[in-house]
Amino acid sequence: MNNSTHTNSVAHTLSTSLDAFARRLIFTSLFVALVAACAVAQQASSNMGPAFMSGTPGTFAIRGARIVTVSGAEIENGTVVIANGKIAAVGASVNVPAGAHIIEGRGLTVYPGMIDLGTSMGLIEITEQGATGWVDTQEVGEMNPNSRAFYGINPHSSHIAVTRVNGVTTVLSSPQGGIISGQSAFINLLGSTAPEMALDRAAALVVNYPRSGGGGGGGGFFFAQQPAGDAATQRDRQLEQIRKAMRDAEAYARAIDAANADAKLPRPDRDVVLESLVAYARGLKPVIFRASRESEIRGAVRFAEELKLKPIILGGDEAWRAAAFLKEHNVPVILTNVLDLPSREDDNYDINYESASKLQAAGVQFAISTGDTAAVVRDLPYHAGMAASFGLSKTEALKAVTLYPAQIIGMGAQLGSIDVGKIANLVVTDGDLLEARTNVRHLFINGREVPLVSKHTELYNQFKDRK
Amino acid sequence: MRKLLALLISTATLMASLGGATAASAQQRRGDQRRTPSTTTPAPATTPGSQTSTMQPASLPTHGSGDLLIRDATVMTATHGTLMNADILVRNGKIAEVGTGLRAGSNARVVDATGRFVTPGIIDCHSHSATDAVNEGTLSVTSMVRIRDTFNPTDIDVYRALAGGVTAQNTLHGSANTIGGQNLVMKMKYGRPGAEWLFGAPPGIKFALGENVKRSNNGNIIIIGAPQPPRRYPSTRMGQEEVIRDALTRARNYKREWDDYRAAQSRGDRNAIPPRRDLQLEPLVEVLEGKRFVHSHSYLASEMLMLLNIAEEFGFRVKTLQHGLEGYKIAPEIARHGAGVSTFADFWGYKLEAYDSIPYSSAIMTHAGVNVSVNSDDAGRARRLNIDAAKMMKYGGLTEQEALRLVTLNPAIQLGIDGRTGSIDVGKDADLVIWNGHPFSVYSRVDQTYIEGELYFDRTQDIAHRVELQREREALEKAEPNQAPSGAPVAAPTRGRRPGTHDDSDDADGDGGHTR
Numbered sequence: 001m002n003n004s005t006h007t008n009s010v011a012h013t014l015s016t017s018l019d020a021f022a023r024r025l026i027f028t029s030l031f032v033a034l035v036a037a038c039a040v041a042q043q044a045s046s047n048m049g050p051a052f053m054s055g056t057p058g059t060f061a062i063r064g065a066r067i068v069t070v071s072g073a074e075i076e077n078g079t080v081v082i083a084n085g086k087i088a089a090v091g092a093s094v095n096v097p098a099g100a101h102i103i104e105g106r107g108l109t110v111y112p113g114m115i116d117l118g119t120s121m122g123l124i125e126i127t128e129q130g131a132t133g134w135v136d137t138q139e140v141g142e143m144n145p146n147s148r149a150f151y152g153i154n155p156h157s158s159h160i161a162v163t164r165v166n167g168v169t170t171v172l173s174s175p176q177g178g179i180i181s182g183q184s185a186f187i188n189l190l191g192s193t194a195p196e197m198a199l200d201r202a203a204a205l206v207v208n209y210p211r212s213g214g215g216g217g218g219g220g221f222f223f224a225q226q227p228a229g230d231a232a233t234q235r236d237r238q239l240e241q242i243r244k245a246m247r248d249a250e251a252y253a254r255a256i257d258a259a260n261a262d263a264k265l266p267r268p269d270r271d272v273v274l275e276s277l278v279a280y281a282r283g284l285k286p287v288i289f290r291a292s293r294e295s296e297i298r299g300a301v302r303f304a305e306e307l308k309l310k311p312i313i314l315g316g317d318e319a320w321r322a323a324a325f326l327k328e329h330n331v332p333v334i335l336t337n338v339l340d341l342p343s344r345e346d347d348n349y350d351i352n353y354e355s356a357s358k359l360q361a362a363g364v365q366f367a368i369s370t371g372d373t374a375a376v377v378r379d380l381p382y383h384a385g386m387a388a389s390f391g392l393s394k395t396e397a398l399k400a401v402t403l404y405p406a407q408i409i410g411m412g413a414q415l416g417s418i419d420v421g422k423i424a425n426l427v428v429t430d431g432d433l434l435e436a437r438t439n440v441r442h443l444f445i446n447g448r449e450v451p452l453v454s455k456h457t458e459l460y461n462q463f464k465d466r467k
Numbered sequence: 468m469r470k471l472l473a474l475l476i477s478t479a480t481l482m483a484s485l486g487g488a489t490a491a492s493a494q495q496r497r498g499d500q501r502r503t504p505s506t507t508t509p510a511p512a513t514t515p516g517s518q519t520s521t522m523q524p525a526s527l528p529t530h531g532s533g534d535l536l537i538r539d540a541t542v543m544t545a546t547h548g549t550l551m552n553a554d555i556l557v558r559n560g561k562i563a564e565v566g567t568g569l570r571a572g573s574n575a576r577v578v579d580a581t582g583r584f585v586t587p588g589i590i591d592c593h594s595h596s597a598t599d600a601v602n603e604g605t606l607s608v609t610s611m612v613r614i615r616d617t618f619n620p621t622d623i624d625v626y627r628a629l630a631g632g633v634t635a636q637n638t639l640h641g642s643a644n645t646i647g648g649q650n651l652v653m654k655m656k657y658g659r660p661g662a663e664w665l666f667g668a669p670p671g672i673k674f675a676l677g678e679n680v681k682r683s684n685n686g687n688i689i690i691i692g693a694p695q696p697p698r699r700y701p702s703t704r705m706g707q708e709e710v711i712r713d714a715l716t717r718a719r720n721y722k723r724e725w726d727d728y729r730a731a732q733s734r735g736d737r738n739a740i741p742p743r744r745d746l747q748l749e750p751l752v753e754v755l756e757g758k759r760f761v762h763s764h765s766y767l768a769s770e771m772l773m774l775l776n777i778a779e780e781f782g783f784r785v786k787t788l789q790h791g792l793e794g795y796k797i798a799p800e801i802a803r804h805g806a807g808v809s810t811f812a813d814f815w816g817y818k819l820e821a822y823d824s825i826p827y828s829s830a831i832m833t834h835a836g837v838n839v840s841v842n843s844d845d846a847g848r849a850r851r852l853n854i855d856a857a858k859m860m861k862y863g864g865l866t867e868q869e870a871l872r873l874v875t876l877n878p879a880i881q882l883g884i885d886g887r888t889g890s891i892d893v894g895k896d897a898d899l900v901i902w903n904g905h906p907f908s909v910y911s912r913v914d915q916t917y918i919e920g921e922l923y924f925d926r927t928q929d930i931a932h933r934v935e936l937q938r939e940r941e942a943l944e945k946a947e948p949n950q951a952p953s954g955a956p957v958a959a960p961t962r963g964r965r966p967g968t969h970d971d972s973d974d975a976d977g978d979g980g981h982t983r
Contacts, residue, residue, distance in 0.1 A: 125816070125822075126816055126817070126818060126819055126821075126822055127816065127817050127818070158816075159816065339847060339851070340847060341624070341627065341846055341847045342627070345623050346623075346936070346940065348929075348933060349626065349627045349630045349929065350630070374816070375814075375815055375816035375817060376813075376814065376815075378813075379813075381909070382851075382854055382909050384909075385854075385908075385909025385910060386851070386909060388909065388910050389909065389910045389911060389912045390912065394910065434909055434910075435857075435908060435909055435910075436854050436857040436858045436861065436907065436909055437857050437858075437860045437861055437907055438861070439861055455825075456825040456826060456827065457827075459795075459823060459825045459827075460795075460825055460827040460831070460863070463795050463796055463798075463831060464795075464827070464831050464834075464863075466796075466798065466799065467799055
């Protein structure tokens with residue numbers, strides 16, 4: 001605002017001696033200069049360089065390090081070779097290709113990058129009041145299957161670098177709200193554009209499983225007092241909306257298929273909403289149900305079974321109460337509540353710390369997530385660590401934030417462990433990845449070396465020596 | 468449209484409860500979360516505004532008398548490094564000896580802590596647990612209201628914090644208004660009468676600056692067809708400065724009236740008329756006299772500097788800047804003033820004024836000579852302050868002892884209770900935590916928590932009680948009064964939180980989730 005005022009006054013003093021064209025030109029160039037100055041002001045502090053947005057590509061060899069492959073045995077003293085964005089070799093004795101950039105790994109440990117499936121990364125910069133212009137998590141209305149996180153993700157969100165420098169390299173970013181919130185994007189936390197970041201632009205459909213007495217995710221809290229009968233009716237009505245949407249999509253897809261097979265049959269008009277649902281309605285892609293209570297979790301699984309969907313439970317506060325059921329139906333859980341307070345006053349103090357170990361013991365496929373929109377997704381390792389201090393083994397805790405989330409989202413062959421051919425998302429640390437005192441020393445995403453800088457390191461450098 | 472309206476209404480409900488315009492509904496909402504009314508343990512009455520006057524050193528618990536000897540532990544003292552294979556002897560609730568090969572009386576409780584770690588009890592310098600109401604936000608200056616009047620020692624979150632090693636907390640008002648109310652510093656003696664939780668800590672008062680004060684100013688939301696609540700002054704940081712200046716000026720005038728009166732009395736003037744007592748200004752007079760600590764919620768460097776300047780002008784020192792997330796930007800100024808900062812380890816980005824918060828702040832301020840503590844402001848986070856402290860070794864390179872002090876000795880200093888607690892030193896209260904591994908490891912957990920030598924949390928006992936509690940719960944569920952009229956079982960009550968929300972969203976202090 002001040003800038004434009006200033007520009008105006010400058011333009012005004014010039015106006016007497018210049019014709020309109022020149023004035024406009026100057027006005028425009030002043031504006032451009034100001035915008036550029038702002039951009040420079042942001043970047044100048046940054047010493048971040050081009051690698052900050054896209055990393056440095058190349059062939060790398062991390063040599064003489066401890067390698068925690070996650071999928072197989074640990075290698076006490078080995079080498080990982082990164083080439084063409086992939087893990088080219090890993091082992092105790094592998095040849096380092098000529099010209100590879102060598103990273104001496106003595107005293108360091110190599111891990112696969114961590115993955116959080118419960119975020120809204122890039123869709124939200126500041127979560128509360130005062131910055132709604134930076135919030136893109138939730139569309140208007142209840143049924144938004146064609147609302148895609150991919151199109152809302154801001155690759156320049158400060159949260160992205162803040163998160164990755166703590167070892168979280170990949171997240172599922174999901175829309176929120178309504179009954180069908182929209183589609184999630186599975187993204188690497190590196191890239192100048194959303195297409196550069198995306199591993200899967202439409203990785204899952206997000207559904208807020210209707211709660212009895214709730215409004216389907218948003219708004220339920222304030223209407224919780226309605227009579228039980230009305231609440232159940234409302235839940236059933238909302239379930240019916242989802243059911244209808246899925247069946248319409250399936251009918252639409254069948255009509256398209258039929259038209260494709262037989263040119264004589266009429267082809268339905270293209271419908272982008274129905275089209276966006278087809279892969280989910282046919283169980284080809286996962287549907288993520290946000291569900292916390294046991295009854296909701298069981299309800300979501302039965303509902304998915306009825307419609308032959310491929311369900312994933314997100315939240316899962318009480319998933320451990322339905323562990324045998326989830327195992328029986330082979331439904332994975334993205335557990336977001338490890339660090340949450342117990343929901344009932346008489347719950348055991350460690351009820352949520354323990355739930356991951358209970359799911360594991362029952363054989364339920366699970367991943368641990370922060371469940372945070374963006375800012376504290378970097379705390380993911382400590383959520384897993386807490387689960388590990390209450391029953392889960394350290395190995396399982398690590399898997400719960402690496403390989404298991406990759407498998408749950410259908411990318412287990414590409415991510416989540418250090419195996420030849422996988423995408424080279426690697427974190428090199430000076431200690432246990434899940435420990436709060438551990439420093440990340442090197443970071444690779446998509447086989448590109450990523451500088452360990454963020455908004456936070458930049459501000460640190462600006463102010464640490466101020467007298 | 469319906470959704471939009473719902474959003475408006477829900478926001479309005481939230482706003483109203485912030486501003487305190489519907490304090491009753493807010494209270495009711497909190498009340499729903501607890502089965503036990505707040506009246507169980509009224510604190511002993513004292514003269515208004517003087518928390519300390521009737522408070523004696525807390526009487527020691529009588530049960531489990533005799534010495535306590537913790538043997539063969541790794542002892543992190545917070546003052547003089549880490550002692551290996553050390554013993555701690557506790558007598559009469561105090562640390563009697565720290566060393567090796569210590570002997571205790573025949574009736575002493577002996578705890579073999581071989582392979583385990585002992586730290587001082589964690590002190591949380593910013594909490595809203597154990598309260599039934601947090602904000603009296605209808606006025607901008609509510610220095611007359613007191614946390615002790617809403618103190619609820621039955622809050623289960625206290626036990627959960629004990630299970631995370633917390634032994635004392637600074638219980639504060641929220642941040643709805645510029646001058647909030649009088650705090651209460653307590654030991655977490657869950658299960659003991661509330662009066663025993665108090666131990667003569669110097670009194671304090673909550674101030675608040677910035678967004679939350681602006682936001683809870685009602686009237687910012689327009690609800691079509693609904694009567695508009697009155698707007699409350701101030702709605703800007705300019706007004707916040709003026710409110711503080713005005714209040715302190717009135718307090719200074721009030722103090723002069725009393726000084727004049729007392730001078731007249733001492734001259735033997737029998738006709739001197741005492742000034743009319745003012746419960747709002749009394750605590751502020753104590754602030755001016757340095758007898759009551761100011762703990763001010765603040766975020767931006769600018770608003771913190773404003774407060775430090777105004778305090779210097781009125782001749783007192785701000786005891787702590789609470790949150791103080793941009794403190795790292797003005798670390799030298801804070802150090803020169805002598806204020807402490809009680810901050811978050813690495814919480815950020817949850818509102819505009821928290822956008823420049825960095826996890827390196829504690830290290831920068833510590834290195835600049837500021838006394839820094841790391842607090843929770845959240846019943847969930849209170850349970851893992853040890854990990855928050857551990858992070859500070861990574862972010863900016865604090866030493867292990869510096870990091871430990873962030874949650875032990877430093878908050879004790881900030882609350883003026885370091886003579887009693889905050890480190891493992893002979894003569895201090897035996898507020899101790901036994902961890903099954905290094906307290907900074909994510910893989911460690913609390914085995915036992917002691918306050919003044921008494922056991923308030925024991926993981927083994929907790930687990931042992933579960934079977935019995937389960938039986939009791941089942942019996943209660945079957946009991947006739949708990950059956951629905953139809954005979955259908957009654958659903959277990961929930962705590963009133965929205966399932967699936969992050970613990971950080973728990974509306975602990977009535978700011979809609981983030982009055983930190």
